[in-house]
Amino acid sequence: TLQPVEGNQLAPSLFHYSTEPTEETAQPANRLNEADALIQSVFTTHQIQAGQSLEGDRHRLVVPLIYQQDFLAILALDRHPPSQPWTVEDINLMQGVAEQASLAISQAKLYQRTQKQAEQMRAELEVARQIQGNLLRQSWPELDGMKVQACCYPAREVGGDFFEVYTHPQGDIWLAVGDVSGKGVPAALFMASAISVLRRELSQESPPEPHIVMQNLNQSLSDDLISANCFITMVLARYTPTTQKLVYANAGHIYPLVWSREAIASRQTAPADTITLEPNYLKVRGIPLGILPIWKATAGSLDLRSGEVLLLTSDGITEATIQTPEASNGHAGAPAAGSMLQQTGLWRLLLNEQQPLDLTHLLARIRAHNTIQEDDQTILSLEVL
Numbered sequence: 096t097l098q099p100v101e102g103n104q105l106a107p108s109l110f111h112y113s114t115e116p117t118e119e120t121a122q123p124a125n126r127l128n129e130a131d132a133l134i135q136s137v138f139t140t141h142q143i144q145a146g147q148s149l150e151g152d153r154h155r156l157v158v159p160l161i162y163q164q165d166f167l168a169i170l171a172l173d174r175h176p177p178s179q180p181w182t183v184e185d186i187n188l189m190q191g192v193a194e195q196a197s198l199a200i201s202q203a204k205l206y207q208r209t210q211k212q213a214e215q216m217r218a219e220l221e222v223a224r225q226i227q228g229n230l231l232r233q234s235w236p237e238l239d240g241m242k243v244q245a246c247c248y249p250a251r252e253v254g255g256d257f258f259e260v261y262t263h264p265q266g267d268i269w270l271a272v273g274d275v276s277g278k279g280v281p282a283a284l285f286m287a288s289a290i291s292v293l294r295r296e297l298s299q300e301s302p303p304e305p306h307i308v309m310q311n312l313n314q315s316l317s318d319d320l321i322s323a324n325c326f327i328t329m330v331l332a333r334y335t336p337t338t339q340k341l342v343y344a345n346a347g348h349i350y351p352l353v354w355s356r357e358a359i360a361s362r363q364t365a366p367a368d369t370i371t372l373e374p375n376y377l378k379v380r381g382i383p384l385g386i387l388p389i390w391k392a393t394a395g396s397l398d399l400r401s402g403e404v405l406l407l408t409s410d411g412i413t414e415a416t417i418q419t420p421e422a423s424n425g426h427a428g429a430p431a432a433g434s435m436l437q438q439t440g441l442w443r444l445l446l447n448e449q450q451p452l453d454l455t456h457l458l459a460r461i462r463a464h465n466t467i468q469e470d471d472q473t474i475l476s477l478e479v480l
């Protein structure tokens with residue numbers, strides 16, 4: 096009979112085996128009795144004990160199963176007369192068996208605890224995923240003369256990528272895409288902090304200029320970022336529809352892209368390679384947030400007119416691996432099979448996208464080449480109609 100031990104007491108469950116099985120072998124009568132002197136002695140000495148059973152009708156050997164001072168179970172072996180009592184050789188043999196059994200039981204219990212903890216962690220991460228998803232805006236007001244799209248796919252249950260679309264009461268449209276270094280829960284916590292501070296800045300009656308907002312973000316987050324050896328890359332842009340002026344600040348993030356829808360449409364209808372078209376890369380940029388206590392960089396600006404598109408992405412897009420030359424469509428310079436997409440490859444994909452631009456379709460094309468998503472992927476666009 097093998098009966099587990101919980102807190103120096105016999106647990107209710109047991110495992111019973113007999114060379115002569117009967118219908119009664121699994122009945123409660125087979126449970127070990129803590130009043131048995133051998134059982135009490137084993138609890139006290141943690142040593143194998145041999146003698147007569149409590150009922151006096153069996154030769155009993157009681158073996159403690161202990162691993163690293165953890166009392167796991169008691170194994171009671173009974174011999175019915177006329178069998179001989181347990182010998183020294185029997186006891187030595189069972190000592191070796193007990194050591195192996197103790198290790199096996201300990202590993203099994205460790206596995207059960209690990210599985211339970213993993214299940215609990217998965218449940219908690221699912222809740223965290225839902226909370227993080229709710230932090231990102233799921234919708235925004237209809238914008239007269241403009242179209243905004245945004246997608247964000249974490250590589251794990253939660254991630255460090257984020258975006259923001261904020262319509263200020265004065266009419267300005269604020270757009271942001273950010274990427275916290277690292278992945279998983281630590282990145283997600285900094286992501287939540289960054290969104291919170293950013294929304295506080297943008298909700299002011301008269302928000303500061305984009306580069307001042309970046310300075311304020313860095314001032315609020317830099318101590319925690321530096322102590323955690325993390326940083327945030329981010330692009331923040333403000334578009335004023337009345338003046339068609341776009342002002343942006345970049346903290347070490349990928350260059351935003353601007354292009355004309357009409358130019359792409361003209362190229363798609365022209366013979367292959369007869370028109371060379373490149374986007375406008377917005378290259379005014381500073382260092383990431385959290386690198387230095389004080390963030391300094393100038394803001395960039397340009398006119399974003401009717402028919403033009405602004406695209407912001409995270410490096411999970413540009414560092415995605417393209418496994419086939421689909422993006423080239425016969426055009427030179429497209430990403431080769433198995434190569435990193437990069438911004439040039441993304442531009443080739445954009446050139447071959449059907450109009451109007453659909454970010455969900457574009458991202459599906461990129462993700463189709465990656466069986467394993469290695470990084471968070473975020474993409475946001477603003478089209479002036």
